[in-house]
Amino acid sequence: MASLKRRADGVWRARYRDAAGKEHAKHFPRKVDAQRWLDEVTASVVTGRYVDPKAGRITFDMWWADWSARQVWARGTLEAAKQAADSVTFGDLPMSALRASHVEAWVKSMSQPAASRKGGLAASTIKTRVTYVRMSLSAAVRDRVIPEDPSSRVPLPRIRKAEASMAIPTARGVGDALREAPEWFAPFIGVCAFAGLRLGEAAGLQLADVDFLRRTIRVDRQVQGATSKTVEIVPPKYGSERTVFVPEELTTMIARHVEGFGTRGEEEWLFCAPSGDLWNRNSAGNQWRAVRDAVGLGEHTLHDLRHFYASGLIADGCDVVTVQRALGHSSPTITLGTYSHLWPTAEDRTRTAAAGLMMSAFESPADSVRTEGT
Structure with a gap:
């Protein structure tokens, strides 16, 4: 409901009521300006763009x-x-x-x-x-x-495209870091590099999460916070709860760590800083930087070890869903968006297939007979 009225002093008073019944009014020296204002308000209501002038x-x-x-x-x-x-x-x-x-x-x-x-x-x-x-x-x-x-x-x-911005350490560099790291920190690096765990997920591991017989690691929680005072134990990122199938060498490394350094508290936390606190973003990052600088690993972060793990799975022929589940991504779309440049292209597969055909075509008769006879 809108109205336009001229006051005794010659000023035009335009007013309307909004959907909530609240009255709004404005005064203009000219009738044409008052009418234009009412028209604009009416148009905004019709188009769904109306807002209460006081709300803004x-x-x-x-x-x-x-x-x-x-x-x-x-x-x-x-x-x-x-x-x-x-x-x-x-x-x-x-x-x-x-x-x-x-x-x-x-x-x-x-x-x-x-x-x-x-x-x-x-x-x-x-x-x-x-x-x-x-x-x-x-x-x-x-x-x-x-x-x-x-x-x-x-x-x-x-x-920047993922292939230009992603930093992946070499296998030799990771090996050097493991050899350089203190014994109580090397297994932490190991679960990041060979199980693809995020820093917080590695810090949140408990002894019961490792199945030494089946060679699996269960990710059920993560440590969040940058300092020991702000540390909080929370569930993993949405969709990241998972069971990771790991090599026997990694479970053996963890077993030796438990044998040599034990666990902490009733929860049997696997990894702790020398102070006895759980690793957090700052403490684990500082320890990692000391190791990487000692072996010349440049600016690689602990998270780059997760990229190292993913690149290894892809290079070995793992499909998108397998890599997604191992990394704890909530959907294959995230995995492809991050690592699509690491998978072989159609051109790569075509070239490899053609090379196989050429090898078969140029195979010597003796080799052919020998192959048929086996």
Whole structure:
């Protein structure tokens, strides 16, 4: 319901009631301007773009605090989302004032060096941060706080292809690291490199998770947190609970570790730092960096050992589903998106098949007779 009325002082008063019955009014010196405003409001209602003018007055920081508190997130996701929100450059702006230009300026600021870092953030990190912010802005559109998402068409830095950005250590490098590592840390490296466990999953292993007879490792939990004070035992990433089939040499390494160093606590944790605490992101990372630097492994991380494991499975002919289950990916799509460049292409298979045909065609008669006679 809308109306237009001229007051005694000559000013035109335009007003309407929204779907909730709340009245909104605005005054104009000219009737044509008042009518245009009412027409715009009516059009926004018809097209579903109407928002309460007062709703957009809250700042982005205020909206984020309200929206994020309603989300059901694992701790790691919550930390990543908060980091994204803390990095925006428009937190104090009213939601109704947000424009694509503000988001573009934020993206550019992340792409450039800052006081806390030598270079800009990686394109993948920028994409992750923008994704969280975009989720909150999309929710604001659904809740009629803003009419549209100002970030929807903002271009992001291009992410390097997996084959260009993925760092995979060599078998010799991994072997050197195992020989260099202290005896109490080598098996930790082993389960990352030869079972494909993530750092937190390796840190969360208990003695009961290892079946020495069947040569399997069960992944049922992970250690989350960067320090001993923030450590938390949580389930693995969604879809990552799994049983990994491992070589006998790895279970033997673990058995020797238990025999030499024992386990910790009633839970019988397998791997602990010299302090007695469970390994966490910082402590395990620091220990690994000391080992890799000693053997010249460059900038390889513990997570790169997981890539090493995956590349070995693929090189040995394992299919996508097998690799997916071994790594604990929630779907084969994730596995292909990460490692598709490691699988042989159609050209590779064609070339190999043709080489086999050539070998058969040029096989000597004596070899042919000998083969037929066996």
